[in-house]
Amino acid sequence: MAWWPFRWLQRFRNKYALVDHIQTSHEVPPQPSSFTWAEEQYNKATTLRNLAKSPDADRLALLREAIARYDAALTIYTREGSPVRWAMTHYNKGIALRRLAGLLEEEAHLDTLYKAITCYDAALSLFPSTLTSDILAVVRQNKGAALREVAELLAREARIEALRASIACYFEALSLCSFEASPDVWATVQDNKGQALFTLARMLDGSSRREPLQEAIACFNATLRVYSPEHSPTDWAEIQHSKGNAQFMLVGLLDGSTQRDALLEAVACYAAALRVYTRGRFPSKWAVIQCNAGDALHALADVLEGPERTRSLQEAVVHYDDVLSLLSALPFEEQARIQHNKGSTLVDWAEMFTKAESEEKLREALPCYEAAIAIYAHEGSKPLPLRIRADCSISWATWWVAKSRVESSRKP
Numbered sequence: 001m002a003w004w005p006f007r008w009l010q011r012f013r014n015k016y017a018l019v020d021h022i023q024t025s026h027e028v029p030p031q032p033s034s035f036t037w038a039e040e041q042y043n044k045a046t047t048l049r050n051l052a053k054s055p056d057a058d059r060l061a062l063l064r065e066a067i068a069r070y071d072a073a074l075t076i077y078t079r080e081g082s083p084v085r086w087a088m089t090h091y092n093k094g095i096a097l098r099r100l101a102g103l104l105e106e107e108a109h110l111d112t113l114y115k116a117i118t119c120y121d122a123a124l125s126l127f128p129s130t131l132t133s134d135i136l137a138v139v140r141q142n143k144g145a146a147l148r149e150v151a152e153l154l155a156r157e158a159r160i161e162a163l164r165a166s167i168a169c170y171f172e173a174l175s176l177c178s179f180e181a182s183p184d185v186w187a188t189v190q191d192n193k194g195q196a197l198f199t200l201a202r203m204l205d206g207s208s209r210r211e212p213l214q215e216a217i218a219c220f221n222a223t224l225r226v227y228s229p230e231h232s233p234t235d236w237a238e239i240q241h242s243k244g245n246a247q248f249m250l251v252g253l254l255d256g257s258t259q260r261d262a263l264l265e266a267v268a269c270y271a272a273a274l275r276v277y278t279r280g281r282f283p284s285k286w287a288v289i290q291c292n293a294g295d296a297l298h299a300l301a302d303v304l305e306g307p308e309r310t311r312s313l314q315e316a317v318v319h320y321d322d323v324l325s326l327l328s329a330l331p332f333e334e335q336a337r338i339q340h341n342k343g344s345t346l347v348d349w350a351e352m353f354t355k356a357e358s359e360e361k362l363r364e365a366l367p368c369y370e371a372a373i374a375i376y377a378h379e380g381s382k383p384l385p386l387r388i389r390a391d392c393s394i395s396w397a398t399w400w401v402a403k404s405r406v407e408s409s410r411k412p
Contacts, residue, residue, distance in 0.1 A: 038076035045069035049096045063100040087126040094119030098146050110153045116146050133176035141189045144169030163200040187226035194219030198246050213250045237276035244269030248296050263300040287323050294319030298345045313349040336375040343368030
């Protein structure tokens with residue numbers, strides 16, 4: 001069987017003529033019998049790893065056997081005697097370990113991710129002298145993705161450190177590939193870098209969020225040069241959603257016209273994403289984006305005046321009502337948050353009316369707050385996080401304010 005170490009690159013549509021990239025002249029040929037055995041182990045490992053992609057397969061057993069066979073191949077493929085095969089086997093073992101990590105819990109999950117990163121580092125120690133820069137970029141992108149997954153399992157400071165290491169990997173990957181030469185690889189790295197930057201921004205405080213958010217938006221804009229609604233609709237919609245989230249988070253760090261522009265951009269991104277993520281095909285995703293669009297429109301109303309403000313508030317309520325028609329698709333805290341936000345939007349909208357019309361809007365707001373409070377009360381037997389308890393308190397307080405305003409509006 002021919003040596004095809006790069007089957008993992010099929011995800012990039014078999015774009016590269018990979019055999020031409022391998023420089024094997026400096027390798028010491030192994031004994032035929034041992035070489036054949038190691039090649040069989042490698043090929044079986046890769047087959048097992050691919051079989052583990054099936055949702056119906058025993059993924060845990062298949063991945064563990066794949067890793068064992070990669071290890072067996074490494075008893076023949078040495079760094080000195082077969083550097084390319086040694087590096088590629090480590091790389092593919094890293095892929096299998098990363099997938100295995102996703103099936104494990106707690107310490108085993110984290111430990112397996114670290115083992116995957118060690119494999120990537122082993123491969124990277126030889127790749128610059130053996131493979132083209134495009135393939136080296138893919139390896140660094142995979143290491144960056146593993147570091148992002150590690151970050152999710154760590155406490156705050158360690159998580160920030162892991163995210164910065166991940167971003168550094170993506171930065172190095174982008175220095176090795178280009179939009180013109182490898183648009184698919186380039187877009188994948190840009191997307192992952194943007195996601196890591198956005199996650200980092202969420203971990204930071206105050207104005208320190210601004211730079212990573214702006215960089216994340218730049219990455220998403222770059223990715224949209226490759227993804228289109230015609231050729232890759234779900235990828236395109238997901239980037240639009242991510243860009244909208246980054247724009248919305250950035251709003252709090254801006255002022256004046258720049259704040260308004262960021263909100264308008266966020267609303268446009270959510271609207272674009274909803275062209276693909278429809279209620280019928282993607283109900284859960286549709287509900288999340290509808291809620292985000294409602295929040296962005298509500299915030300936009302705060303920087304508008306007159307008819308534009310009224311229209312923005314009205315559109316926000318429409319989005320919330322749409323989500324409430326599919327509330328079961330969301331976690332309970334999201335259900336309560338949507339009810340609360342719809343109530344708050346109606347309270348703000350009430351300010352745009354005369355006394356009688358204002359009372360009507362306030363009356364519409366009260367059941368929203370009551371529903372939010374009821375949802376929290378229903379979950380009261382569970383230990384609620386501090387943030388959710390705070391949200392519940394806000395709902396109570398706002399309900400009382402709205403109720404008092406209704407009662408005062410009745411007075412002559």
